[in-house]
Amino acid sequence: MKQDEGNETMREIAQSVREGAMAYLRQQYKVLCLIFIFMAFVLDAQNKVVPFAFLTGGFFSGLCGFLGMKTATNASARTTSAAMQGLNAALKVSFRAGAVMGLIVVGFALLILPGFLEVNPLPQITVIMLSFGMGASTQALFARVGGGIYTKAADVGADLVGKVEAGIPEDDPRNPAVIADNVGDNVGDVAGMGADLYESYAGSILATIAARDHSDLALQLKYLSAPMIIAGIGVILSILGIYMVRTKEGATMKQLMGSLNFGINGSAVGIAVVSLPLLMYLGLPNVWQIWGAIITGLVAGLIIGKSTEVFTSHDYSPTRAIAKQAQTGPATVIIEGIAVGMESTAIPVITIAVAVAISYYLPGLYGVGIAAVGMLATLGITLATDAYGPIADNAGGNAEMAKLDKSVRERTDQLDALGNTTAATGKGFAIGSAALTALALLAAYLEVSVSQFMSYYDVTLMNPKVLIGLFMGAAMAFYFCALTMKAVGRSAGAMVEEVRRQFREKPGIMRGEEKPDYARCVEISTVGAQREMILPSLIALVVPVAVGLIFDVAGVLGLLAGGLTTGFVLAIMMANAGGAWDNAKKFIEEGKHKDEYGEKGSEQHKATIVGDTVGDPFKDTSGPSLNILIKLMSMVSSCSLVS
Template sequence: MKQDEGNETMREIAQSVREGAMAYLRQQYKVVGIVFAVLCLIFIFMAFVVPFAFLTGGFFSGLCGFLGMKTATNASARTTSAAMQGLNAALKVSFRAGAVMGLIVVGFALLDITGWFLILYYLFQVNPLPQITVIMLSFGMGASTQALFARVGGGIYTKAADVGADLVGKVEAGIPEDDPRNPAVIADNVGDNVGDVAGMGADLYESYAGSILATAALGVAAIAARDHSDLALQLKYLSAPMIIAGIGVILSILGIYMVRTKEGATMKQLMGSLNFGINGSAVGIAVVSLPLLMYLGLPNVWQIWGAIITGLVAGLIIGKSTEVFTSHDYSPTRAIAKQAQTGPATVIIEGIAVGMESTAIPVITIAVAVAISYYLPGLYGVGIAAVGMLATLGITLATDAYGPIADNAGGNAEMAKLDKSVRERTDQLDALGNTTAATGKGFAIGSAALTALALLAAYLEEIRYGLIHLAHKDTLIIPGEDVTLMNPKVLIGLFMGAAMAFYFCALTMKAVGRSAGAMVEEVRRQFREKPGIMRGEEKPDYARCVEISTVGAQREMILPSLIALVVPVAVGLIFDVAGVLGLLAGGLTTGFVLAIMMANAGGAWDNAKKFIEEGKHKDEYGEKGSEQHKATIVGDTVGDPFKDTSGPSLNILIKLMSMVSSCSLVS
């Protein structure tokens, strides 16, 4: 905030974006507040403390979105101003502003988790420990519910504005992306923050909290099932994921200060600067976690440490795989740009094929990670691997949240008509932000898969514990003794889980289409009724476009979000535990692969367009304004809801269904 925000025009543009972002958040929190009030009334009949845990999870998740959005919208003009001095100055301002989002997510999550444990254990003296972990999972459900609304609503908002700005402004009117004559330009800039700051932050807040809570529940339930009286060992297994996460916060801060670059840096050097900070934090986790686990006195410390390393390595592999399939430095994205020579249809076909192809490495990586982490310390290892993957979230999320800040900074430079060199520097940071955003989505999806699997395992362990110690049944299996693929209830659940992923995507994509259609008509109306806009003699009505995106997002996000809450409960009531397990397994496997495919296809389409816009290979691929460029804009428009609405929202769907199922055990 101490940095210069630039001239009066730059400050006015930034203020317009701030006002639009805050107006959206206020409206979203009103809708979410009503949903939370209704759910809390239902939870009151389940257990006394559950509604309060649920509320704090949602509150802290929403607070993270608010603070992250406020910081990002304050940083955009300051980044533009810093870009007047040089590339390194602009990178520092934008990246450290993005780091605010990363650090408040991990800080508030750990604060809430540890706070609730202390309250339940010491103040309410809840006993036994497995009961505490189940109640704490209801905190995770609050975070998941808030995250789903933030992700779905933010994704609809940002893509409605983006599609309207691109199709009418760039394709039909032939004006630059951030031209102040485009009525949707402010809504587009607001949408970047709504989707990739508030939405992504809420998504990963929920993964982070969910992985810690699921791992704690797994450890406590597994020990309690063998020896109910060994409270000391239960506490050690409960605290281990929190200790690993706490180390990660400190090392993320150190990693953030390691990120810097030199003037005139290439894209590869800029990416290397970010990776230096991320990899430094990951190595620190690997080194420091072992002696701390030894000090904690866990009996299988080497196996647990091996699972942590497995999670860290899996996260790095998935991130690199995403970069290869979405960055225009590599052949998959360039192949999409090459197809632009024959029109939009082949661009779309190639992009979908690239997305499908890109699923192989993440799926194999998660499969290997699950196998290794399971065969080391058992189900607890799967959870601790997810914690290891997310331990560096403070800096990993910073690389993602920084992208919209750099994007907005470029828009500010364009609208303020600053020197060409300023826009060149912000474009470098923006291009880097596109790659980090794509890798961030891959990381989020991978962590969601491990977290959801840990939550599913926690669900099983809590049922097993309840049968042995609460219902006094001597069994090591779940109810019905028939959770096999030969059980029709399991098969029905599997099909319903798989269908949920596709139906959820259909709802969110149609929502983007309807909102974007309204935005397109509004931009066309303004160009038609105010011919002075194109001549620079009249000012567009930016506020109307912001309003269309806001209203559309709030209206359209309710149905997809409620389905994710209602379906697991309905399946449990009709098909019992066997049906729920099938539902969670089907949703996890199908949702994970579909999310990877959609996110990577969308990212590749986006970067194929930017590759042509750079114009470095115009003889082979075309240049900005060419027919090839217009074909990639169409591909990018199709990919917008893929990568920023439906794909990322699937992360939360698969975790929220597991959370709802686990929290139903409280009753």
């Protein structure tokens, strides 16, 4: 906040984005308050403390998104101003603003979770923790789905009419959807993502706690404390890693990515070194096995991150292959992008499979949860690399609308292209941790509550109820994506018609003589997102309960297993395909290889814009919402049965 926000025009643009973002959040929280009050009333019949835990989880998940978005909307114009000085100055402002999001998430989680351990008898801890996680998951899903619909409706409208039809730059002030697009970056990629990863972070700790049952009270408390100690170490080392991130003028994409990876990898190595003596001090009997599971989670996170970088960064061949296909039109761009997304699932799936095998055979089911904690221990800095992307994107829009020197936009575009890669990496990281967390929750469902009924309910693959649940879980992932993508399509259609109407009825807009009606486009995205987010989000809450009532425990276990496996692979595919399409477009926009790939404004560029438009709901709405879906279904199932 001490940084200069630039000239009057830059400040006015930033203020318009802030007002639009806050207006959206106010409307969303009004809707969510009604839903949470109703659910708290239902949960009150089970246990008087459960509604409090549920509301607390939802409140802090929403608060993380709110504070992160407030920081981001204050940082965008300041990043633009810093870009006037140089690339490193802009990176510092945007990255440290993103770090606020990362540290808020881990800070609130570690502020609240230990309190439940202190104030509740040990037998109640599992149900209280799961209720807290269910509240955080519910808020995260609504935030992610609603924010994703908002941002992609605005983005698609701005791209298809502004860039493709009217032939004006992406953030041209003549485009009526430009402010809504910038608002969308914040409500979807910052507020929604903050609530999402708060839930992932808290969920990994909750799953580890719920997966351990021991008759010795003192030993049990040590096992409950271990994931929080690891998370606490991660906070300190993430802060150190944040200050390690810096770059030089004229840095390439690979050098910029190396700067961020230096901070992330440094934090991960620090956790690996420091966690062992602290676990020994805690006095756990199988300390080496637990430490091995933590290392497994850390390494798995780094591998998934690097794999995502290779498949989405335009420094590597998969994304360049998409740009190459633009020579034959948008159809081949879309075909190649889908193929890249599908191909990119292999390494994350193998990585998670190996991580689960190692972590399970070291300290058992508890190891799967502690591996997820290890993977997310660096979330303070990992989330910073993700949250800074929308800030850099908004900074570029501010530079374009304020008509600043071309060099300023070039610097913000460098940071924005990097942000697309780090955002995809962050999504892969979140999805990978979601798989481990959901598996640990599934294990908790079995170990804490169901183990004595496994024979009674015949939970085997020969039981048709299990198979029915498997098919329903797999279908849930696809049906959920269908609902969210159709929601984006409907809202984007309304946005496209509005932008066309303004261009048609106000010809002075294109000549720069009339000001577009930005507020109308913001309103269209806000109303559309609020209306469309309800059905997909409620399905995640209703289906596990309905399956449990009809097909009992066997059906629910099948549902969770099918949803976990299918949802994980589908989420990776959608996030990476969308990221690759986006960076293929930016690769052509850079113009460094225009003889081979084309340049900005060419037919090849327009083909990649179409691909990017298809990829928008893939990577920013449906894909990232799936990781919440699979965890929320596990939370609802476990919480219902344990209660």
